[in-house]
Amino acid sequence: MRYLPKMQQLRIFQEVVNQGSIRAAARMLGQSQPAISRTLKELEYMLETSLFVRSPLGITLTPSGQLFVVRSRRILEELKRAGDEIRFLHTQHSVVKVALNDILSLTVLPEVLEQFHQQLPLTRLYVQDRSLPSQLLAGELDFAVSPQPEVLPDGLAIQPLFKTSLNVVANRHHPQVQTNDLQQLRGSKWLFAGEESEVAVRLDAHLATFFQQLEQPPVYTHSLSHGLQLVQQANYLMLLPHPLLIRFNSTLRALAIPALPSLHYAAVWPKQSPLTASAQRLLMLIRQACKQLT
Known part of the structure; x- marks a missing residue:
């Protein structure tokens, strides 16, 4: 590397990556396209590598560009x-x-x-x-x-x-709300909401085997509110940390399933x-x- 990059070069590089094209970055930064292109060429000259593959559709990062975008963003x-x-x-x-x-x-x-x-x-x-x-x-x-x-x-x-236990939860009127055997729930509808269910299954071989044997694949959602709506209104089951069970205990019930893992x-x-x-x-x-x- 001939010289250390300048901060302005890093900022322009990041803006081009964020916008996906030199034209959009120039508009966002209030500079001309030739000025942006010149700065990028100077940066590539300093680093002795190509950072972008340019095309009429925009720019694509080279392997060197993919490495540099992480480091330069961290510097900024x-x-x-x-x-x-x-x-x-x-x-x-x-x-x-x-x-x-x-x-x-x-x-x-x-x-x-x-x-x-x-x-x-x-x-x-x-x-x-x-x-x-x-x-x-x-x-x-x-x-x-x-x-x-x-x-x-x-x-x-x-x-x-902190550490907390997990519960299998259902709405109060779920037909299997009194079940205490996990294997009897293989035919039920399940969902994974948030990160807890997926983490628990990765950490617990017993749970992993159970979910592989479900008659119907579980629904996945990142939204806890979506998951709770499906539990309350569509008879889905889900794994829920105990503090959230307490938070929603007026509408949810925990099934007495033994030996569920705890989450850290x-x-x-x-x-x-x-x-x-x-x-x-x-x-x-x-x-x-x-x-x-x-």
Whole structure:
């Protein structure tokens, strides 16, 4: 590599990737297309490689470009985070971006947010309901809370938070609501909502075998609200963590199925990106609130 890339080159490169074409990136950045093209050629010259394959339909990343897009995005996110920390030090303004599982959003999150805003009233908080390891590794999120994976991707740090049991749940009028034998439920309609069911099946061989033997394949949805509607109105069964069963105990019933696995929940974040002071404060409040979920 002849020289280190400049920040402006990284920003333009990322914008071209985000927009999918030089024309759209030029429009978004308020620059001319020749200027954008020139910057990209300079960047490729510095890196001694081609980053894009250009065509009338837009641009496609080369293998080198696919590697560089991850690293350059991480660099820009780290610089932004450094600026946020310095601004927080002097003005108490900061930004925190997290992904929180449904179990937190529907139980302790209101309490946590109330305490967080009392302690850091000038912090802007962004919350999404799920995350990808790539988002964490790229620095797009400060941390995420979800069921603890069996194998943690390289580059991520982990802090266990709480453990809770799983229940098979049905609506109060389900014809098999009194069943206590899992094998008798192979002919029922099942669904997987959120991450919990899939994680539990991966970790528990008994459950994995059971779901392979279902007469009808389960329905998959990322939306817990969709799953609950199907349980309540269409006689589906699902696996649900115990705190959410308590939350919806007026409409749901737990079947007395023995020996179901427990799930461990954890916070994860990039090892190479220490949590900012405001993100540490939020995680501390979540950790304290999670004690009631065990």
